[in-house]
Amino acid sequence: MDEHVHDVSVASLLAKIDRGDPLLVLDVRNDEEFENWKIEGRRGVQFTHIPYFDFIEDEAAAMSKLPQQHGELIVVCAKGGSSAMVADLLRQSGVEAKNLDGGMVAYGEYLEPVRIPRAQSDPVGLEIWQINRRGKGCLSYVVACAGQAIVIDPSRNITVYEKLTDPAPLKIIAVLETHVHADHVSGGPELAARHHAAYVVSGGSEFDMKYSATALKDGNTLTLGDVQIRVLETPGHTPGSVCYLVADRYLISGDTLFTTSVGRPDLGGRTADWARSLFHTLRDKLSRLSPEVVVLPAHYAGASEIGANGIVSARLADLRHRLPEFSIDTEQAFIETMLRAVRTPPAAYADIIRTNLGSPAPDAAHITEWELGKNQCAAGTPH
């Protein structure tokens, strides 16, 4: 029998969850991994957690823990091996079960491109895709016009960016970063090299960047057909963070501004200094943009932030109203708030930064370990 009949892809599982199909996810990882990071969709997911080694130890006892009534049963583990074994055992006992192909590793690497709905005021030919790395909550962007494209903050699995068409394949002329990332290894250098495109990283110099990358300055403009992309220096999350304002309407905001929070300023050991910069970025720079600006961030924290149109975005005016960070009046109060919100940095962040600055990268399996779990780039709750 074709074994693939019993596999389900990440794309197909997420589509089922998003539609609200009745299903049960049987997660067979150990307790620690299950507690840290789970499958998430635009609607709630029903889980049962029975580690795979419980099936090895005593199959009947493990089976008896499964709920009697459930929808389609999908088994999930870290890489897809143990879940395939458990799904097999279940089918041998007459319980229909499918295996998530590639497990949580595939879930963490899956990229979903969604086209941003056009506005009437948009320049003719402007197209923007938000590429949603749903397992990690990372967002990257492709801005296209007249057959040319600029890619912003790409993940390292770059084929998704190369496959976008409008309607013909797009010519990638530049790859931009909003900052040096600490949560994922960038696909930028490889993508730029493959397409002989410019690679632009602002703030790389202060970190001793080893790639030959261009740094842009505040007010610089990139032109793509009839579309202007303006660079805004927005230090705070890192000293070199920038935002890109596309056609005076779409703010590709990196880790400076999210739809439910702001970027954490505590990953460099100089939290007070970086928080001071972030205060002025929010108050003196972003607050002066048009309230109608559409904020397109580099991360989100939960699937509830994905809108009905499939996009993670917010009107700037709504964020200024909604986010407490915008209503703190003084620099001192803002810094104190950020200092109270300092959290432990993610495990591999220093290794990831080094790789993104051009140090030799380890093998793919190693990078996969570094990148496991959701991003932790937003400022925490003050405590």
Add this chain to the structure above:
Amino acid sequence: MKKLDVRGAKCPIPIVKAKKEIDQMQPGETLEVLSTDPGSMPDFRGWVQTSKIAILKEQRSEKDPGGQEVFVHVLERK
């Protein structure tokens, strides 16, 4: 002490094979399992919590001569 080399194998192989070995052993006998899968560390700890036949005596990680990280699990038959 018996040895089980499952270097290079991914889960569920290390625990499947360790369980098979332990099933054949006498109470008090020990088994040393060598694995290269970092996930084997929490997985062996999780397995012995419910296992009726295996106790985890020791876990450590070391580098083999080639520089590869190896996770060592020492199990005892209950």
